[in-house]
Amino acid sequence: MTRRGKIILITVVALVLVVPVVLKKTRGGDAKEVEVETVATRVITPTILASGTLTYQTEIRMVSEVMGRVKELRVKEGDQVKQGDLLLRLDPAAVQAQVDALEAGLRQSKLAIDRQRLASETLETKWTRYQKLRETGVIDANTYDEIRSQHDQSKVDLSSSLQQAMQTEAQLKQMREQLAKTELRSPINGRVTQLTIKSGETAVPSVTSIAGSDLMIIADTSNMYAEVNVNETDVARVVPGQTAQIVPAAFPDKAWAGVVETVAVSPRQVAGQGKSYPVKIRLKASNDMQFHTGMSCRAEIATRAEDAKPVIAVPVQAIKYEDAEERDQAGKSSLFVVKDGKVSKHNVETDVADDSYIAITKGVAVGDRVVTGSGRTLRFLKDGERVKEVASAEKTADGKREDEAAKKKAAAAK
Amino acid sequence: MNNFSLMSALLFEPRKAFDEIAQRPRFLFPFLLVLVCTVAISAWYCSVVDVPWLIDQSLRNNPLTRGMPEARIQEMIDRSTRGALIGQTVVSTIIFLIILRLLEALYYTLAGKVMGVDRSYKQWFAFSCWTGLPAALAIVPAAIVLAGVTEPQIPQTALQPLSVNELLLHLKPDQPGYSLWSNLGLLTVAGFALAVVGVKNWSGRSWLFSTLFATLPLLLIIGIVILRS
Numbered sequence: 245m246t247r248r249g250k251i252i253l254i255t256v257v258a259l260v261l262v263v264p265v266v267l268k269k270t271r272g273g274d275a276k277e278v279e280v281e282t283v284a285t286r287v288i289t290p291t292i293l294a295s296g297t298l299t300y301q302t303e304i305r306m307v308s309e310v311m312g313r314v315k316e317l318r319v320k321e322g323d324q325v326k327q328g329d330l331l332l333r334l335d336p337a338a339v340q341a342q343v344d345a346l347e348a349g350l351r352q353s354k355l356a357i358d359r360q361r362l363a364s365e366t367l368e369t370k371w372t373r374y375q376k377l378r379e380t381g382v383i384d385a386n387t388y389d390e391i392r393s394q395h396d397q398s399k400v401d402l403s404s405s406l407q408q409a410m411q412t413e414a415q416l417k418q419m420r421e422q423l424a425k426t427e428l429r430s431p432i433n434g435r436v437t438q439l440t441i442k443s444g445e446t447a448v449p450s451v452t453s454i455a456g457s458d459l460m461i462i463a464d465t466s467n468m469y470a471e472v473n474v475n476e477t478d479v480a481r482v483v484p485g486q487t488a489q490i491v492p493a494a495f496p497d498k499a500w501a502g503v504v505e506t507v508a509v510s511p512r513q514v515a516g517q518g519k520s521y522p523v524k525i526r527l528k529a530s531n532d533m534q535f536h537t538g539m540s541c542r543a544e545i546a547t548r549a550e551d552a553k554p555v556i557a558v559p560v561q562a563i564k565y566e567d568a569e570e571r572d573q574a575g576k577s578s579l580f581v582v583k584d585g586k587v588s589k590h591n592v593e594t595d596v597a598d599d600s601y602i603a604i605t606k607g608v609a610v611g612d613r614v615v616t617g618s619g620r621t622l623r624f625l626k627d628g629e630r631v632k633e634v635a636s637a638e639k640t641a642d643g644k645r646e647d648e649a650a651k652k653k654a655a656a657a658k
Numbered sequence: 659m660n661n662f663s664l665m666s667a668l669l670f671e672p673r674k675a676f677d678e679i680a681q682r683p684r685f686l687f688p689f690l691l692v693l694v695c696t697v698a699i700s701a702w703y704c705s706v707v708d709v710p711w712l713i714d715q716s717l718r719n720n721p722l723t724r725g726m727p728e729a730r731i732q733e734m735i736d737r738s739t740r741g742a743l744i745g746q747t748v749v750s751t752i753i754f755l756i757i758l759r760l761l762e763a764l765y766y767t768l769a770g771k772v773m774g775v776d777r778s779y780k781q782w783f784a785f786s787c788w789t790g791l792p793a794a795l796a797i798v799p800a801a802i803v804l805a806g807v808t809e810p811q812i813p814q815t816a817l818q819p820l821s822v823n824e825l826l827l828h829l830k831p832d833q834p835g836y837s838l839w840s841n842l843g844l845l846t847v848a849g850f851a852l853a854v855v856g857v858k859n860w861s862g863r864s865w866l867f868s869t870l871f872a873t874l875p876l877l878l879i880i881g882i883v884i885l886r887s
Binding site for chain 2: 249250253254262623
C-alpha cells in the first residue's frame with residue numbers, strides 16, 4: 245500500500261473512532277423521564293393511625309345468678325330480642341322444692357302463732373281473774389306468781405313465733421326470687437351476638453369467667469363503634485367530632501366512615517408497650533360490609549382543624565430527605581423543580597402532612613413543576629440534569645388523584 | 659517482523675501479517691495490549707461512576723435480579739464501595755478475556771479440523787489474539803467519553819459509542835437484545851473482518867466459506883437473540 249493510501253486509511257479509522265463520540269457529545273445525553281406535578285394550594289388533612297377492635301355501644305354479658313341445668317334455650321346466636329324476652333330457662337326443680345318447703349314451714353308457723361295466741365288470750369283472762377283474787381286474799385302469793393309467769397311466758401312465745409314466721413317469709417321471698425332467676429330475660433332490645441351455653445349444660449353463677457358462667461352476650465346493634473387505642477403521643481390531637489376512616493381486617497380495601505365520640509381520660513397500658521388511650525369512634529351504617537364485633541380494625545383519624553386553610557403542598561414522594569451532618573442539626577429536605585427541560589434542586593421547609601401531600605412553608609411557589617417520580621429516577625436525580633416529562637396521574641381540583649376519584653365513582657355506581 | 663510491524667501489517671497488508679502469524683504464532687503482545695486497554699478503561703470508568711446508581715441499574719436491569727426487593731437492593735448498595743467495584747471489574751475483565759480467547763481458539767481449532775483448515779491450537783490462539791486487536795482501539799472513544807464526563811451517572815454502554823445500539827438501535831436496558839447490540843459494534847466488525855481475511859489466507863478457500871467459518875459463532879448468537887426477542 246502506498247504512503248498516501250496508508251494515511252487515508254488511518255484517517256478513516258481515526259474518524260470512525262472519533263466522529264460518533266463527538267456527534268453524541270454535541271447531541272447531549274438522553275433526558276431522564278420523570279413524572280411531574282404542578283404545585284398548588286390545598287387543605288392538608290393530617291391523620292393519626294390507631295388500631296383496635298369493632299364493638300357495639302352496649303354489650304351485656306349475661307351470667308346466671310343461680311346454679312342449674314339449662315332446661316330450655318329459647319334463642320340462637322344472631323337472634324334479635326326485645327327487652328323482657330325469655331332467653332333461657334334453668335331447671336327450677338331444686339329451687340321450687342325449697343320454695344315449697346318454705347311455704348309449708350310458713351303455714352306451720354302461722355298455725356303455731358294462732359295456737360299460741362289462743363293460749364295467751366286464755367292466760368290473759370286467767371291472770372286478770374287471779375289479780376282480783378289476790379287482792380281479796382283468796383289466793384296466796386305463790387299461786388299468783390306462777391300464773392303471772394305463765395302469762396308472760398305465753399307472750400314471749402307468741403312474739404318468738406311471729407319472728408320465726410317473718411324469718412320464714414323472708415326466706416321464702418328470697419327463694420322465690422331465686423326461682424324467678426331460673427328464667428333469664430333480655431335486659432335490652434338487641435341481638436344475641438354470642439351464645440356460649442347449650443341446652444343441658446349447667447349454668448354456674450360466678451363473677452370470673454369459668455366454664456358455664458358466661459351464658460351469652462346481648463348487644464345493642466343499633467350503634468356500631470370502633471374502639472381504638474391511640475398512642476399517648478398522639479392523643480392530644482384527638483377530640484370528639486373528628487372524622488375517621490375505619491378499615492376492618494376482613495375488608496382491607498374498604499372503609500367505614502366514623503366520628504370520634506369519646507376519648508378516654510385515663511390510659512390503658514399493656515405490658516411491654518407504651519401507654520395508649522381508648523378512643524371510641526361511632527361508625528356510620530354501611531351496606532357494603534357486614535359488622536363483626538371483636539374484629540380487628542385500623543383507624544385513620546383526621547385531625548384537621550375546622551378552620552384549616554389551604555397551604556402550598558406537594559406530593560410526599562417529591563420530597564427527598566437527607567440526614568443532618570451534625571447530630572444536633574435538623575435533616576434537610578429538598579425537591580426538584582423542572583424548568584426549561586432541566587431540574588434544579590430546591591431546599592424546602594416542610595410542615596404538616598397527610599397520606600398524599602406535605603405542606604411546604606419555604607422553597608417552592610404555586611405553579612412550580614416538581615418532580616414526583618418515578619421513585620427510582622428521583623432517587624438518583626441530580627441538580628441540573630435534563631429531564632423529559634412523562635404522563636402521570638394528574639390531580640383534580642379537590643386534591644384527589646383522578647384514578648382514586650374514578651374508583652370511588654365506580655363504587656358509587658355499584 | 660516485530661509485534662509493531664505485525665500490527666501495522668494487519669491494517670495495511672493483512673495477508674502478509676497472517677502468513678507471519680502462521681509461521682511464528684505469538685500472542686502475548688496483542689493479548690496484553692487488549693487486556694491492558696480494557697482494564698484501564700474499566701478501572702477509569704469505575705473510579706468516576708456513581709457507584710450506588712450503577713449497582714441499582716445493574717440489579718434492576720439484570721433479568722436474574724429484576725424482581726429483587728427494595729430493601730435488599732438498598733442493602734447491596736450500602737455495602738458496596740468504589741474499591742470493591744474496581745477490584746471486581748478488573749478481575750472479571752481479565753477472566754472474561756482469557757476465557758473468550760481460549761474458547762475462540764478452541765472453536766477455530768475444532769472447526770478447522772472439520773473443515774480441513776488444519777492448524778495447531780497455538781496458531782489459532784495467536785490468530786484469535788491478533789484478530790481481536792481492534793478491541794484495543796475502543797480505548798479511544800471510551801477515553802473521550804470519560805474525559806468529558808460532567809455527571810457520574812454514565813451507563814457502561816456509553817463507553818461503546820461505536821456499538822450498534824448507540825449508533826442505530828437506541829434500545830433501553832430492559833429491551834431484548836440490549837446487551838448484545840451494546841457490545842457489538844464497528845470494532846467487533848473490524849475484528850471479524852480481519853478474521854475473515856485471515857481464514858481465507860490460511861484456508862485458501864472462498865470468501866463465503868471464510869466469512870461463514872469466522873463468523874459462525876457470532877451469527878448463532880445473533881440468531882438466538884433475535885429468535886428469543
